[in-house]
Amino acid sequence: MPQITGKNVGSIGYGLMGLTWRANPPSQTQSFAAMRTALSLGANFWNGGELYGTPERNSLHLLNEYFTERPDDADKVVLSIKGGLKPGEMAPDGSEKNVRRSIDECLRVLDGKKFLDIFECARVDPATPIETTVGAIAEYVKVGKVGGVGLSEVSAETIRRAAKVTKIAAVEVEFSLWATDILENGIAEACAELNIPIVAYSPLGRGFLTGQIKSPDDIPDDDFRKHMPRFQPDVFDQNMELVRQVEQLASKKKCTSGQVALAWIKAQSGKDGNPVLIPIPGATTEERIKENMKDVELNEDDLAEIKGILSKVTITGGRY
Structure with missing residues (x-):
């Protein structure tokens, strides 16, 4: 079983973004049901954000409410929170002052209902050395207010620089069949x-790898994917070739394409010199979480087939 900050976590985690950061977030009742289901099925590494919503309503507020109702679940969950943006803006500020503000705000909203196992700045601030940013988080680790320092969307060089300052608990990056x-x-x-x-x-390629999206018209107008390069009409069908081929393998395995995508990531964990890899699919319904958590095993022939698919199919368009 993988470990993060010395605590055992499941091979699949749970991304909380969709519970508070969308045009029409699910109800508290639905969110709580999804969270309970994820935890009951072994997804005890939860990933949320101060930026997942508004300063008045984001992951931290939902988590406070959840652990108020279910305090016994608090010690079962390993919680990672992204912050470090300018308040109310999608702009990074990795200065010591803002990192402290962000952590203090997260701790204030959690209100002691749940320990903050990892804090990470959502993006690197080009105006602030990474050493300053992680050093500020490390001070909270030293005094026991935070469990560990995380990094998000960073380069290899930044990881190495940060690791010289303090122990890095985890690195969060996009990884899937869609983004290798x-x-x-x-x-x-x-x-x-x-x-x-x-x-x-985004281990399911922002939903693309599930096969639920068959054309650009399937994406709601208020969905941020509508503006992402890989979902544009001029490249959509070309990119769908990856999904079509994964679906063929899924049909042979009698599972879904999304389950194949998650199983592939788990199969890369610790393989061929890779580090431990923990996918964190996000889902807002119990049904989808149960699908994501179903264990599908890929044998060597399956993995070879996927390797062949990846060598032939070119994904067109940037991630952002």
């Missing part, structure tokens, strides 16, 4: 060298 960059750009290599687990966000 970390296997080529040195990030996976750096994390393996430093024994840092990777938390893989």
Whole structure:
């Protein structure tokens, strides 16, 4: 079983973003049901954000409410929170002052209902040395207010620089069949060298790999994916080729394409010199969480088939 900050976590975690950061968030009742289901099925590594919503309503507020109702679940969950943006803006501010503000705000909203196991700045601030940013978080670790320092969307060089300042508990980056960059750009290599687990966000390619989206018209107008390069009409069908081929394998395995995508990530964990990899699919319904948590095993022939698919299919368009 993988460990983060010395605590055992499941091989699949749970991303909380969709519970508070969307045009029409699910009700508290639905959110609580999803959270309970994820935890009951072994997804005890939860990933949320101060930025997932508004300053008045984000992951921290939902978590406070959840652990107020279910205090016994608090010690079962390993919680990672992203922050470090300018208040109310999608702009990074990794200065010591703002990092302290962000952590203090997260702790204030959690109100002691749940320990903050990891804090990470959502993006690197180009105006602030990473040493300053992680050093500020490390001060909270030293006094026991935070369990560990995380990094998000960083380069291999930044990981190595940060690791010279303090122990890095986890690195969160996008990783999926749809985005395999970390296997080529040195990030996976750096994390393996430093024994840092990777938390893989968007492991289902922002829903693309589930096969639920068949055309650009399936994406609601108020959905942020509507503006992302890989979902644009001129490249959509070309990118769908990956999904079509994964669906063929899923049909043979008698499972869903999303389950194949998650199983593939788990199969890369600790393989061929990779670090531990923990996918954190987000879901808002019990049904979808149960689907994500179903264990599907890929044998060597399956993995070879996927390797062949990845070598032939080119994903067009940037991640953002």
